[in-house]
Amino acid sequence: MPFAPGVLERPALEVAPLLLGAVLTRGVISVRITEVEAYLGETDPGSHAFRGRTPRTVTMYGPPGHLYAYFSYGMHVCANIVCSPEGTASAVLLRAGEIVAGLDEARSRRLTSKTDADLARGPARLTKALGIELGDDGADLNRAPFDLELPARLAAWATGPRTGVSGLGGGVDYPWRFWVPGEASVSPYRRHVAKRAG
DNA sequence: ACGATGATAATCT
DNA sequence: GATTATCATCGTT
Numbered sequence: 001m002p003f004a005p006g007v008l009e010r011p012a013l014e015v016a017p018l019l020l021g022a023v024l025t026r027g028v029i030s031v032r033i034t035e036v037e038a039y040l041g042e043t044d045p046g047s048h049a050f051r052g053r054t055p056r057t058v059t060m061y062g063p064p065g066h067l068y069a070y071f072s073y074g075m076h077v078c079a080n081i082v083c084s085p086e087g088t089a090s091a092v093l094l095r096a097g098e099i100v101a102g103l104d105e106a107r108s109r110r111l112t113s114k115t116d117a118d119l120a121r122g123p124a125r126l127t128k129a130l131g132i133e134l135g136d137d138g139a140d141l142n143r144a145p146f147d148l149e150l151p152a153r154l155a156a157w158a159t160g161p162r163t164g165v166s167g168l169g170g171g172v173d174y175p176w177r178f179w180v181p182g183e184a185s186v187s188p189y190r191r192h193v194a195k196r197a198g
Numbered sequence: 199a200c201g202a203t204g205a206t207a208a209t210c211t
Numbered sequence: 212g213a214t215t216a217t218c219a220t221c222g223t224t
């Protein structure tokens with residue numbers, strides 16, 4: 001069953017914890033999301049949309065429940081789920097997850113990973129394992145080959161500063177990284193931090 | 199387990 | 212021309 005319309009039509013900070021435990025499918029591969037980051041848009045110094053609408057960020061201003069995929073560091077693709085109403089730039093970056101279907105296919109896409117926990121540990125690894133490419137930017141997550149299943153109940157979560165964000169937006173004033181405590185697919189140095197909410 | 203480093207190109211100023 | 216929401220590899224503890 002796909003997610004209910006309107007659930008994602010809220011600011012990224014509210015949507016982010018809802019996505020922990022969600023299962024995203026592309027084709028034969030499914031991943032259970034264990035780590036995300038919220039990007040609030042024009043008021044957020046860490047967001048691509050901080051300086052307003054540009055050709056790259058048009059998808060972020062689009063309707064919620066679509067994929068915002070962008071090209072990073074000259075060789076990687078990262079995936080966000082667009083949230084907040086159309087016209088507002090807000091999205092949640094998918095940072096890590098656990099492969100729950102299509103394991104063999106995911107392994108063949110990620111030949112450098114030594115263990116299954118490494119398959120989707122990291123935003124660019126996650127997109128590579130799922131097979132998400134730049135051409136998927138703007139895709140509706142309720143339409144094939146995609147599917148998004150939100151969790152029935154909220155998981156326990158921890159928060160902390162965002163990773164890889166330089167300047168103001170990466171500091172402790174923006175603790176907008178959310179993860180499931182103890183998950184093998186989360187970056188190890190903060191995997192067990194116990195500040196939890198909910 | 200952790201830190202440093204090179205790879206590599208779209209996007210924005 | 213600078214910057215970048217990263218990864219894999221290789222070095223040192």
